[in-house]
Structures are given as C-alpha cells and as structure tokens.
C-alpha cells in the first residue's frame with residue numbers, strides 16, 4: 312500500500328476525552344517496556360508526552376550520546392522513533408488508541424547531542440478509523456523548527472490487536 316498524508320476536507324466530529332489528562336499533565340505510559348515511553352525499556356527514549364489545550368500535546372526528549380548518527384548529531388531513525396511516540400500518544404487526547412499506519416518526517420536542521428528536543432503535536436482530523444496528526448520539533452526557540460512530521464494512525468481495539476502478542480512474559484522486565 313502506498314500512502315500520503317492528505318488531510319480530509321471534512322473531519323469526523325472530535326471531542327476531548329473526559330478522562331484525558333488536564334493541560335500540562337502527562338499521559339500514562341503505554342507500558343513499562345515501550346521503547347518510546349517505558350520506564351524499564353533498555354535503551355529506551357524515555358519520552359514523556361503532556362496534554363496541551365484542545366487536541367494538542369507537548370513533549371521533551373534529551374538528545375543523549377547513544378542517539379548519535381552523524382558525528383555529534385542525532386540519528387534520523389532515533390528522531391523518527393521519537394516522533395512516532397509523540398504523534399502516537401496524541402490521539403489519546405480524543406480517547407482513541409491507535410497504531411502507526413503511515414509516518415513521514417522532514418529533517419530540517421542537524422540536532423546536536425546534548426540538547427533538549429521540544430515537540431508540539433496536534434490531532435488535525437479523524438476520518439472513520441484514521442487519525443491525522445502533525446508535529447514539529449525545536450531546540451528551545453519555537454520559531455526555529457528543526458524537524459517536523461505527519462502521520463496517519465489507525466484506531467484499534469487494543470485486546471484484539473495485541474492480544475496474541477502481549478502475554479505476561481512479553482511485558483515483564485528483561
């Protein structure tokens with residue numbers, strides 16, 4: 312399947328989920344071994360995503376030495392994984408559990424090791440099970456965008472989707 316990020320002209324109605332965290336409050340971990348947010352994930356990104364106003368979120372990630380690609384700068388795959396985590400958590404603000412269907416990233420500036428990456432994300436539309444989300448990243452000055460991403464996430468039934476993979480052993484500490 313070949314996909315592009317094309318926002319529908321008319322979105323299905325969306326509302327903030329009554330149990331979504333208040334603005335400034337963090338979302339719960341996906342689970343403790345999640346590579347993006349898990350506290351116990353070996354070599355994990357340890358990204359925390361915070362609810363914003365409306366359908367928006369924010370997040371931060373410290374760019375550590377192990378994330379290096381080119382000398383002194385972040386690896387593109389690590390940055391992509393960070394966007395996946397931030398973008399993939401954002402639909403929880405409308406109460407929709409999702410998995411990534413399509414993700415595209417624009418790498419605009421090198422991102423140095425030792426910096427803190429700040430993310431701003433937003434659900435922009437929903438069409439049936441598809442949730443359209445966009446994000447930008449900056450290093451402290453929101454007018455200086457260093458990377459941006461757009462993604463289409465697909466709503467899932469958690470038990471149906473992960474049931475055959477997520478036994479108790481797969482979620483225990485390594």
Ligand SMILES: CCCCCCCCCCCCCC(=O)SCCNC(=O)CCNC(=O)[C@H](O)C(C)(C)COP(=O)(O)OP(=O)(O)OC[C@H]1O[C@@H](n2cnc3c(N)ncnc32)[C@H](O)[C@@H]1OP(=O)(O)O
Nearest residue numbers: 314341342395396399409410411412413439440441463465
């Ligand atoms: C214990 C605690 C648990 C906590 C768990 C938290 C989990 C969250 C973790 C998050 C971690 C971070 C996130 C991660 O890293 S998630 C990990 C990476 N992603 C995956 O592993 C997903 C793998 N793919 C699939 O499982 C299936 O293909 C899915 C479920 C996505 C669709 O297969 P399914 O058979 O169900 O759906 P359908 O074919 O009837 O299509 C339905 C609609 O979707 C549209 N569509 C389909 N594919 C794509 C595509 N690629 N681009 C654009 N659109 C696509 C399709 O056109 C149709 O639209 P329309 O016809 O209505 O217009």
